[in-house]
Amino acid sequence: MSFENDFKFENYTDYFGDTLEVKKQITECKTCGAKLIHSHLSDYKNLIMQETSRCPECGAGNKKIIHIIN
Numbered sequence: 001m002s003f004e005n006d007f008k009f010e011n012y013t014d015y016f017g018d019t020l021e022v023k024k025q026i027t028e029c030k031t032c033g034a035k036l037i038h039s040h041l042s043d044y045k046n047l048i049m050q051e052t053s054r055c056p057e058c059g060a061g062n063k064k065i066i067h068i069i070n
Ligand SMILES: [Zn+2]
Pocket: 029, 030, 031, 032, 033, 034, 055, 056, 057, 058, 059, 060, 061
């Protein structure tokens, strides 16, 4: 029973670390580390959401992500 608990805890820790890393990549500029500005454009007619992010400090980090709302 205790072994099973340890196993679950390890999984949770890995997941938590991955989530933090992903969040950091999304929210921080890869060039200067400043927080990126995000803007969302929702197009409910076509069920998509366009997400753009830009760095206010150096102008880098431009990216567009299309989310499909479903
Ligand atoms: Zn930057």
